[in-house]
Amino acid sequence: MRKLGRRDLPLSGDASARFLPWLIAFMVFLAALALVGAEALRQTAERWDGGLSGRFTVQLPPAADPDPAAEESRIDLVLAQLRGIQGIREIEVLDRAAAAALLEPWLGDAAADPALPLPVLIGVRHAGDAGRAAAEARARLAEALPEARVDDHRGWLGGLLDLTRGLEMLALFLLLLVGAAAVVTVVFVTRTGLAVHRPVIELLHLMGARDGQVAGRFQAHAFRLGLAGGLLGLAAAGLCWLALDWAVGPSTAALLPPLRPGPRLLVSLALLPLAAALVARTTARITVMRTLARMP
């Protein structure tokens, strides 16, 4: 089946078609940012999760009588109980000076006041399931030292991870939304093209052009515009990413470490313009075929 030539059905001059690459560029730009955002959130969640996995903390509230010898014996008691748990790899007691240093940004010099009641923190690293080990520690300490509190960080970390994953889902939803908007835009542009060229399309139809021949012209046109817009949008997103990295990277490095683009992200980004072009092509084809089906 011969394809219709550009001269037979000149779609390039259509006013609506001239805007399509820009609209698709904008959508691919948003989609690329959404992808990068989703990946950054995923990496952050992984980092938080990985950083605290296999760890739990035992907290000893300050004693009513700040006797160093008594405190030492409470610590020894806890350490003895913890060492009895299988799989414990490391136990670190955060002494008073270290705890004061942690509080210093909030309390200033007052943090170093020996009268300030500070809890004793004991960090534990476990080789296996830290949750189960924490539960065992909780059971052992409940008898030996009921005031000790065991925290495996699951409570607050779980909430934070849920929030991060929720934002990641939101980013992917945004991606879908952008895809849907691209489809609607291409449908609109294609229908406009069909309306503008209706007399010629009707003539071609009556001369024996197959629906696929007419649709082929529209889909090739949409593919070209989609690809051009996609590449433009990706380039803009790349520039935006670099600018953002340069502008705010160092100041937020502690909170949000820089994104390490893995192969999955790079391939996804590289495929975005092609995906945009294919969405445009498929949408144009379906739109034209459905419109032509109404002709006799």
Add this chain to the structure above:
Amino acid sequence: MVRFEDVTLRYGQGPEILTRLSFHLEPGSFHFLVGPSGAGKSSLLKLLYLGQQPSGGRISLFGRDVARLGRDQRALLRRRIGVVFQDFRLVEHLSVFDNVALPLRLAGEREQGLRRKVEELLSWVGLAEQLQAAPETLSGGQQQRVAIARAVVGRPNLLVADEPTGNVDDRIGQRLMHLFQELHRNGTTVVLATHNEAMVRRLGQPVLRIDQGRLRLEGGSSPAEEARE
């Protein structure tokens, strides 16, 4: 070749434009289609060139029931039909040459072969000097000749023409009629709608006369009789 059986046509919920038409056109026949304005000539032509689906009845072209054909098969059938539209329907952005070459290109004919055919035909209709002209720069008569050249360039089995000599002078009109007769002699079935009763009488071909949606054959067996054959 062409068989209509109880064919009825109405647009939407409107009145019947054509009422239970039954006729049969033999392969290689030549018929004039005449009738007053609004009688249904253009509607009948539309049905003939598959530009409209009937509201009822059955149409067979080239031995095939049109209603049973798929869209691609119907497209292939249309390639065997040449149409001269009353309003020419030339493609404005294409040159005269490209307008005439369009049916051949759609059918997948190679450029080399089609160039010779198109140039010969345009030369025959007196437009050899206007090959690259834009249709809008041509006179009405010249545009009509381009439309006719486009309709016949693929040597169609059925030629349907709506007032094909309406905008040309007598000399060109006779030349074009000669072209239609030549096609007819070579086996093309021709249906030619016209208001020119003098030309119809002069050529003495059978006439399909349509009035108020009903058809009558003059100068041959009746349409109903032909349908029964």
